[in-house]
């Protein structure tokens with residue numbers, strides 16, 4: 001099923017993001033995690049591609065598992081900056097072989113290895129190039145990313161939002177946001193994108209803070225503002241991981257409840273592969289979904 005159909009049919013679309021674990025992670029443990037996630041009844045589950053050190057070659061396999069074993073629609077992430085058209089063409093065939101119909105089309109972060117050799121000339125410079133390619137290659141429903149505070153490399157927010165509008169024109173069906181810790185950023189960005197003619201379903205990407213160091217590092221890498229008040233509250237609890245987790249979950253729940261009340265199309269939870277966190281969040285928003 002195309003994920004765009006879910007957005008058309010439901011007042012709120014709930015999705016979970018997971019990353020493929022390292023190769024030596026036991027498969028039965030992964031299947032158990034997926035089972036717990038599936039019991040929470042997300043509308044779809046996305047699987048990252050090489051993000052945060054996870055292995056790329058398991059994205060499609062795990063997306064296939066989500067669909068086959070648990071009957072949940074998968075969204076396979078795919079990045080393009082370091083790939084050739086031939087490589088992406090082979091991935092498209094693999095996606096089709098696994099009956100995966102939904103792709104989150106991304107440029108990907110620029111490789112930090114100074115010895116990394118890019119295809120010359122670049123076959124894909126931006127996510128919009130990948131979106132055009134996927135549209136010409138197969139019948140995919142395509143998601144893309146947006147950044148409520150603007151993408152970290154963009155000269156300014158307006159330029160970045162124009163680039164989002166461009167990738168939407170190339171064939172994007174829905175958008176998922178980067179993490180943000182102040183709903184005002186998200187709601188403001190959607191308003192600005194509407195003005196630029198972007199009228200698609202928007203899912204808000206919610207990152208529950210359960211590990212202060214880890215989330216601060218990720219937030220700084222992607223340019224998301226970490227509000228001083230949030231940091232202060234977390235710091236007060238820093239010696240007690242249980243209290244940090246509880247506060248992080250309640251903060252995420254507060255964000256989600258306010259966004260649902262503001263009429264958001266979808267909530268996308270960055271689960272960090274921790275089913276119990278997703279479970280606690282769902283319990284606390286159950287009356288709204």
Ligand SMILES: Cc1cc2nc3c(=O)[nH]c(=O)nc-3n(C[C@H](O)[C@H](O)[C@H](O)COP(=O)(O)OP(=O)(O)OC[C@H]3O[C@@H](n4cnc5c(N)ncnc54)[C@H](O)[C@@H]3O)c2cc1C
Pocket residue numbers: 047048049050051052077078079104105106107108109110125126127128145146151152153154159160161163164166167176177178179205
């Ligand atoms: C929901 C979500 C999921 C993600 N999943 C993954 C993942 O699985 N694996 C992974 O490696 N990374 C992932 N990322 C991170 C993402 O790859 C990085 O943020 C990357 O730096 C940008 O990718 P993009 O697709 O947004 O790029 P683009 O949309 O191509 O934008 C990248 C930059 O180029 C600029 N730009 C875009 N088009 C043009 C143009 N035509 N002319 C000039 N400038 C332009 C934009 O303003 C921006 O600054 C994810 C991000 C999000 C929000």
